[in-house]
Amino acid sequence: MSTSEPRPPMSKAEYVYSVLLDDIRHSRIPGGTALRAGEVARRLGVSVTPVREALRRLEKDQLISYEAHHGATVVDLGDEALAEYYGLRAVVEGLGARLAAARITPADLAGLRELHASMADDAEHGRYDRLGEQSRRFHLRIVDIGGPAFLGGHARSVRDNFPVPAEASLWLAETQVKAQLEAHEGILAALEAGDADAAERIMIGHVRRAGDHRTHH
Structure with missing residues (x-):
């Protein structure tokens, strides 16, 4: 070697x-x-x-x-584990969004907007299979901005320890995509305004909606 x-x-x-x-x-x-x-x-x-x-x-x-x-x-994880997973993600990613509102730089915001624009373009052209991975990057980037010391690592380990079947992704449900992208827009607006309460609230609602979708399908 x-x-x-x-x-x-x-x-x-x-x-x-x-x-x-x-x-x-x-x-x-x-x-x-x-x-x-x-x-x-x-x-x-x-x-x-x-x-x-x-x-x-x-x-x-x-x-x-x-x-x-x-x-x-x-391991076969049932509905209780599913609820716990989305509950934990809502708390960790919600806190990440809250902290990011105070720390985000114009360059950070531009990067997130670029990722969001790419998702919106994919959605418009029916490329739904690309959205799940981009959404993961969008969420983790926000948590990294808000909590670079600990929170980013926690958010990754929570997501990595829970198998999400590709076909269960909310991003593949055409009827849900618009609402999901609107939530991302709301989070971006709150981050740009430095509104920590709104950023956290919208992120928590957004993650919980994904959990409800999984539980009922």
């Missing part, structure tokens, strides 16, 4: 972990699915040892559980 390489290549266990994590997060491997080390090893072309290591990490992340005679199973 040349000394110019910035970091060592990903280990096999790291590779298996990243693939499984991505599959679980996007519900390509749904809750309740049994994960057999031998099958995973064959699918990814590695030996069973790195798979076992990756499964132990996923257990630590509380994304899989081990049961006697069943082995590793992807």
Whole structure:
């Protein structure tokens, strides 16, 4: 390995972990699915040892559980966990928006407006599949602006520890997209005005609406 390489290549266990994590997060491997080390090893072309290591990490992340005679199973989170997830996101992202109202710079605001304009353009042209990831970036950028020391990291870990099936995204529901984009506009206006109360209130309502949509579908 040349000394110019910035970091060592990903280990096999790291590779298996990243693939499984991505599959679980996007519900390509749904809750309740049994994960057999031998099958995973064959699918990814590695030996069973790195798979076992990756499964132990996923257990630590509380994304899989081990049961006697069943082995590793992807955790199936029900409606209560769903409500808790959106409740926690509303608090963390709401606080992020409140703090961002006092700290946001014109450059920050311009970046958020650019992201919002790109989302509005995608929505107008029916490219709904692009909106979920852009919305995630929009929300996390606001939290990073408001809480660069701790809050941004918390917001990411909350989102990363809960699998959201791509098809459950509110951004794929055409009837919901307009209201969602209007909420983003409201948040931007509140941030520009330095109105911490409004920024927090709109963000909380916006996140809770996404939770209600998931719970009833």
